[in-house]
Amino acid sequence: MDSSQNTPVSTKAPDGNTDAPDRVEINPVATDDEIRQRLTEILQTTSWFGEPKVTVQKGIVRLNGTTENDESRQWAGDLAKNTEGVVAVVNQIEVAPTKVWNFDPAYQELNDLVRGFVQLLPLIVVAVVVVFISWILAKLTIYALRRRLLAGSGSQLLREVSARAGGIFVMLVGFYLVLRLAGLTQLALTLVGGTGLIGLVLGIAFRDITENFLASLFLSLQQPFREGDLIEVASATGYVQRLTSRTTVLMTLDGNQLQVPNSTIFKSTIRNFTSNPNRRDDFIVGIGYEDSIPFAQEVALKVLADHPAVLSEPEPLVLVENLGPSTVNLRVYFWLDGGKHSWLKVKSSVIRLVKRAFQDSEISLPDEAREVTFPQGVPVRMVEREGTAEPAGPALAERAGEPEAVATKAEAGLQSEAGEIQEQARRSWTPGKNLLTPSSSGDTS
Incomplete structure (x- = not known):
């Protein structure tokens, strides 16, 4: 055979658009055997026909065999x-009709997959090596940022976020290199550009979580309070147990654990009672109009001066608050050391002792005046009693007396309850990792 052997033959199954060659040349003078042999080789090579048979007699070709579709049959003709x-x-x-259980396409597809995997195997090995090296470099970056570069940062959360951000950046660079090696340049650029877009979408979708996390970061940097501080925020008062990435955990004065979202704390007014242990408290007491105001002020000041829990500096005050319907109202101001004493107990003690001192000094404590009107009038009839009223018994007189002790049994001493509450906090289960610095100052209660 001559140049006919170099004639290209399609190796793909016809799909209705593949046309047969316009001319198949054998020799200038082709015999029946040459025609039969050439056509048989072509039909067998295509693998589209089952048991193809070609017979040629005086230039008339007879084709026999089976095929799976009409396009292949037409192509052979x-x-x-x-x-x-x-x-x-x-x-x-x-x-031939299509077989119901024909696994040849599946075998062919599987064969193509295996062949493609073998061809991509060197690239996969290189990609795995690059990813592994990127992972090692990311770990080293996290260690370096966490232990070396950011060791002087006061915020543990900032160190952790910065270190992990550096590690993620190194891993992204590694994935970018893998995509470039694989020839997926466009996908690599999409990955780089889509990272920021994904961050924006996640920030919008998880707005509350993101807000709490950012508030945690700012609170850990500024640290307006420390672990163990007594604070009042968002209408809640308690001892700070820990600051987590989402909430601030408080142990209230009632012994209840309270979790306040960090975004709420960051936007609210914070009263830190521990930052300055000295605390001022006050109460109002009313005396009669017939009593001397300066004398009542001196009596109250003496009680404050003699009280062991009341500080002399800043000095206590007794000021006229207002003139009520039946009383002259005095407001008593005093300072105490919240790190040593409970303001609730000290206030109770001071009120009790001031009341006792006023009674001993014969300063009246009138009740609020009340005016009752009877439109129809009330008949009044005087009744004479026989005999004289009996004096109050000793038990009643004893109950009417006021103890001179600074703290009564009911007040259970004046010491702060901070230690007991914090001991309860230590025994309780507290979620999250603490991001705060422990408090070194005295506790307040």
Whole structure:
């Protein structure tokens, strides 16, 4: 055979758009055997026909065999018709019905997958090596940022976030290199550009979580309070147990654990009672109009001066608050050391002792005046009692007396309850990792 052997033949199954060659040349003078041999080789090479058989007699070609579709049958007939030396074609190729359990396409697809995997195996090995090296470098970056570069930062959360951000950046660079090696340049650029877009979308979708996290970061940097401080925020008062990435955990004065979102704390007014242990408290007491105001002020000041829990500096005050319907109201101001004493107990003690001192000094403590109107009038009839009223018994007189002790049994001493409350906090289960510095100052209660 000559140049006909170099004629290209399609190796893809016809799909209705593939045309048979216009001419198949064998020799200037082709014999029946040459035509049969050439056509048989072509039909067998395509693998589209089952048991193909070609017979040629005086230029008339007869085709036999089976195929899976009409396109292949038509293609074989056109191939024989366009072959040089063919006078006529009798196409007896049968179209076999498709098998229900035909696994040949699956085997072919699996074979293509295996072949593709083998071809990509060197690239996969390189990609795995690059990712592994990137992972090691990310770990080293996190260690360096956490232990070396940011060791002087006061915020533990800032160190952790910065270190992990550096590690994530190194890993992204590694993935970018892998995509470039794989020839996926556009995908690599999309990954770089989509990282910021994904961050924006996640920030919007998880706005509350993001707000709490950022508030945690700012609170850990500024640290308006420390672990163990007594604070009042968002209508809640308690001892700070810890600051987590989402909430601030308080142990209230009632012994209840309270978790306040950090965004609420960051936007609210914070009263820190521990930052300055000295605390001022006050109360109002009313005396009669017939009593001397300066004398009552001196009596109250003496009680404050003699009280062991009341500080002399800043000095206590007794000021006239207002004139009530039946009393002259005095407001008593005093300072105490909240790190040593409970302001609730000290206030109770001071009120009790001032009341006792006023009674001993015969300063009246009138009740609030009340005016009752009877539109129809009230009949009044005087009744004479026989005999004289009996004096109050000793038990009643004893109950009417006021103890001179600074703290009564009911007040259970004047010491602060901070230690007991914090001991309860230590025994309780507290969620989250603490981001605060422990408090070194005295506790207040």
